[in-house]
Amino acid sequence: MDNKIFTKLSYGVYAVSTWDNGRPTGCIVNSVMQITSSPATIAISMNHNNYTHKCIEESGKFAVSVLTEKTDPAVIGTLGFFSGRDTDKFEKVAYELKSYMPVVSDSCGYLTCKVINKMETTTHTVFLAEVEEAAVSADAEPMTYAYYHKVIKGKSPKNAPTYIAEN
């Protein structure tokens, strides 16, 4: 199998946030896709080892913030390369409450979601969620995964579904 083909698939860059017993937490994902329009549903792929996984399992809710080309790369650094297990990520990342969910301020919009189903794989859970509320908050270019790699020169850590081991 030519694994290079996986680098030809297109994604965006998002923050998935949720509650951990009253404390906001979350991580970066590229794996957000719309599944249906009516009712509006989306799916995300979340690694079993991510602390965010446990918190979504427990709360049954999450928000997706759409990051932009102008989003401070430190937001991706904090949310994508540390774990909420041992750090309060939202002490460093500004957020606001939308429909009772924490949403990253440095974004161009958000969706708040309720988990309605899930599918297990060996490493990741695919959460299917109904979108409860959504808004566009800024007229900014959303960040694509290609932009993240080519312009920001960002890497994808081990728990990302698109991770490729470096030789």
Ligand SMILES: Cc1cc2nc3c(=O)[nH]c(=O)nc-3n(C[C@H](O)[C@H](O)[C@H](O)COP(=O)(O)O)c2cc1C
């Ligand atoms: C660009 C990028 C994309 C990522 N995509 C995903 C993803 O789709 N699913 C996933 O489970 N982890 C993904 N990750 C990895 C998590 O963000 C990372 O493991 C994070 O540290 C988990 O934090 P937590 O333990 O607080 O949940 C991605 C990270 C980056 C930087």
